[in-house]
Amino acid sequence: MEEEKKKRRRWRDIPLATKMILAVGSIMVMMLVINMILYEQVNKTIRRMDTVYSSNVDLTDLSASLENVQQALYSYLSVKTSDSLENYYRCEQDYRYLLENLSSQISSNPTKLLERNIRQMSETYLSLTGEGVAAKRGRNVEKYKEIYDQSQELYGYINSYIYQLNSQQFRNNSSSYQALREALRYLEISSLVLMAVMMGIGALVLFAITKGMIEPLANLAEIAHLVGQGNFDVKMTKTDSLDEVGVVTRAFNTMVESLGEYVVRTKESMEKEQQMMEKELLMKNHLKEAQLKYLQSQINPHFLFNSLNAGVQLAMLEDAEKTCIFVEKMADFFRYNVKKGLEDASLGEELTAVENYIYILNVRFAGDIHFTKKVDESIMECRVPSMILQPLVENAVNHGIRNIDWEGKILLEITGLEDNILIRVKDNGKGMSEERIREVLDGCMEDTGEQSDSTGVGMNNVISRLELYYDKKNLVEINSPGENMGTEIILTLPRTGGEK
């Protein structure tokens, strides 16, 4: 794995599968190497153990071979046959061959020295037996007997030396054997420890690597869950690794981002749509209401207008000028009502409607209503929603100055400001309590329709229509200093909104 580090490619850029293979593979290779080392050592030790006592075996062979020589000599000397001679030579040959393995060095090492002594003595012995054989051939009885005795003696010495060497080597070999056995035991333990350590390290490395791979995935799952619940603000920590997890992480982040954007956009457009729908619905609602109210009072207006016109003509025929004017104004008022029910109107038209209304009322109530107007003539062409001034004045009449003991006065003031048009309707009637004002402004007060005397359009309707028309709140202000102190209604209408 180190090799990977050395390369420019970083560990976290390697694909997961390769990572796993590298980790497991390197651990396996290490295990294999250690196993091979241990195996080699154990094998070497066992091979060595096999040969520990081989020198003893060799010596036993040597001793047996020496005995063969002596026996062959004896059998030849006792019965001189060509077979026995052949046997003697073969034994001698074998023995000489075995002697080759012995050291011929004079050494301070007692084993080596013994080997040399045995070798030297054996050489002497063999030359002696050779002489013996020659003497037997030459039938030199005295000589071969003597030589046999000598060889017998030497044979004894050599044998005892071989025995000595054997026991000495056995001692050496035993200590070797002991050492090797210890080594084997140690190897057993050390290999166990080594394996266990390797296993431990391997497990740790695998654990760490697996954790390194799984952790980001687990994080991803958790965050995906959060996103699933609708939280688009969470994000994975940025990574520049090139493995699969890195790719998935980046893709996920991008996805969450665009998902969030999309949701916001959708929400916005839906909200807008909703608002527009609501507005439309409201407007329709109010208009319907207003229309209903008019329709209730406009049963066949054409018949009414025609009738009124007939009344006008009749009054003119009878020279009843006042009646003529009255009926004419009434016809104008109702025509305006019918005509302008669904449209906006100019301020001048609105003002005319108010004047007509006041005229009618003054005819009805014998001039009890003192109506004063202060009008900025320059803004008479500004457009406003229709039927807003007349209801205000009607309100002031019906709820303000009707049934009062003093002289009722109504002031209408229209002022053009830079941006706005200020319309003030003031009366000196009964006035309004704070609660009542709040109720009217909040639109809580329902038009009960009980005022049979009304033209049909209430405050509530006016306020709603103004707000819808201008798409603005707080256009209406109602002030009343106290009971019997009169009421003042101020409309502040945007000027631009009025000029279509």
Added chain:
Amino acid sequence: MKKTGNRETALILLGIFIVGFFVFFTNNFYKSVWEKSGLEEAEETRNYDKQYEMIVGSGKNEFWQAVYESALEAAQEHDAYVQFHARDMGDGYDEIDYMEISIAAGADGIILEFNGEESLKAEINKAVEAGIPVITIMSDAPDSSRQSFVGPNDYQVGQAYGKQIAGLLDEKTKSVLVLMDSENGNFEKSQIYSQISTAVMEEDHGQKIDVKAESMTSDNKFDIEEVIRSIFQAPEGPPQILVCMDEITTECAYQAMIDFNMVGEIKIIGYYVSDTIQKAVEKGLIPVTSTLDTAKMGKNCVEALWEFEQEGRVNSYYNVELQFLTKEDIRDAMPTDSGEE
């Protein structure tokens, strides 16, 4: 992820380190075992050009050990090795067997403590015939064909002993027993014995001091012990002066003297300086002990063999003088070493 990578690397490095350490450790141990198992090859050995044999009677004597060591040291200078053989080394072989073996093994030289046996003389002659030079040590076989002799002159030894015995004589002295280490039973012919007799006779002022000799050559320590005990238990009583001619005899006599509670009654003239003998001399229980220069003896033997090989001839006699040590001078004479002088 980077963190994990680092941790992995650290783990792997640690693993490699541990495994490497173990492998190294195992291998090292293994090597040592290997060497241990090949002990015979691993031991420091040296090869030599020549092989000398040293054959003595009693290999357990410190005296002979010291002689052998100095001989070996001297031989090593000439690239030769000395093998030590003794009758009491447990092989069951005597000097004659060892001579036979040495001849058969083709030794380059033999150093032999002659024990007086006639057949041993024959072996000396056989060896010389086979071209192996023989040097006798301590006791000589003058009528054999041995090349040289290293050791004290019997005449001088006898005189020296005589002088020491004379110094120890007093009115109580009735008999002197010389425990000879030679196999040769004919003490009358022995120079040592005759010189001692002469010396005692000269100092004898009508006391009629009896000088006797006994042979102490034996196969093992127990025999010597028994002989000495029988001397102490003899009906006529032990001698007043006991002259010992070897280390073990001295130690046995000393022990017997203590066991039989005869300290002061018996004067022992000891031989060689072993630890026991040195202590006894220091305490004054043994009045005097004799010693030879073991280093010189060993060296002389090897030098003689070497010279013979180089020159073809050699001095036939290397004298080694006998020294007598008393309580006063034993400390100075025995520095720290096992004590050659």
